[in-house]
Amino acid sequence: MFINIEPLYSSMVENIKERVSKLSKPPKLVAVTCQPDSSTLAYLRSQEKQAKRFGIDFAVYEAPKAMDLKILLPKLSADGSVNGIFLTHPLPSDISEYEAVSLISPDKDIEGRHPINLGNILYDKPVFPPCTAEAVLRIINYLTNPSGKKIAVIGRSVTVGKPLAMLLLQKGVDATVTVCHSRTKDIAEITKNSDIVVVAIGKAKMFGKDYFKPGTIVIDVGINVEGDEIVGDVDPSVSEICELTPVPGGVGRITTLVLMEHTVKAAEMSLK
Structure with missing residues (x-):
């Protein structure tokens, strides 16, 4: 089934509004x-x-x-x-x-791309993590407790794959993380043995049902244009056997809110 992120989205909206009002x-x-x-x-x-x-x-x-x-x-x-x-x-x-x-x-x-902000993640002291990586972590925490779970991250970009892996490894999050990329062999073997799979490679509908075991949580970060349609890196048919974030309307919506949250946080920090 497709994951309904609306409760998470709504709670973040209210949090931002409340903080701005103060x-x-x-x-x-x-x-x-x-x-x-x-x-x-x-x-x-x-x-x-x-x-x-x-x-x-x-x-x-x-x-x-x-x-x-x-x-x-x-x-x-x-x-x-x-x-x-x-x-x-x-x-x-x-x-x-x-x-x-x-x-x-x-x-x-506020995008979390400065070397200092990326380095802070390694010390388990993130201030402004990359927005998309933080959005994925928010969704995972909203859906389940990641502690001890096997999580495969497909992609090793500076803004998603690498920082997300580090965020998932933080003490208190405690996931067991495997990072896959274009040189990884037998990716399907890794994804089928994972509880959660995050796909962020930028290739339309590349991952189908044969990559996942039933019941896996699949977070689709991809945004691709196919004809007049926006599609993810995961084929929508995966929702028939897994819990899948929709594209559009999934990770991207939360990412935008994280960017706004970071702006508010920066304003709060400047007052201190």
């Missing part, structure tokens, strides 16, 4: 974009809508060249009125993601 002024979220295409502009409009829903101020800055980013990101990081900064893709070809995100203050890196 602040002396609205938090401010800033998006930095580089030559945005139509999909990026649509994403920014969606984020602006969500921010306004919670009473969060939202602004967009465009930095078309690497030099513009190198000037703008430190400037925004030093701006006391800005609480959170997120950076859209793609970046200019002459600056790496590592270099770009390192220009953002860790205290305003």
Whole structure:
């Protein structure tokens, strides 16, 4: 069956609204974009809508060249009125993601991509984990106690696979984690012996029912465009034997709320 995340979603919405209401002024979220295409502009409009829903101020800055980013990101990081900064893709070809995100203050890196924020996870002291990785952890904790469970993470990206594995290994979470990737042999053997499988590889409907045992919790992180349809990395037919998050309407919805939560948290931290 498809997993109903609505109760989790609703509780997070109420939590964000309550925390914003206790602040002396609205938090401010800033998006930095580089030559945005139509999909990026649509994403920014969606984020602006969500921010306004919670009473969060939202602004967009465009930095078309690497030099513009190198000037703008430190400037925004030093701006006391800005609480959170997120950076859209793609970046200019002459600056790496590592270099770009390192220009953002860790205290305003609400996406959790700064090396300091990623490093904090290793010490079981996450402040701003990557939003999608945290969203997956929230969903897992909402569905079950992950302690002692076998969890397979398919994908090793810096924003999902790697940080998620570390979050699941934290003391207090205590999952047993296997990370699979394009060079992993016999992935089906691993996934069939897992209680929970998280798929984040960016390949439409690649994982079918033959990869899972009945009753497995399957978290589909993938967002792929197939014709006029948005589909995940997992074939929807898997919902016939497993508990599967829907695409769209699953991990992505929680990820957006985590981004807003992080903005509020950054505002709360700035007051301290």
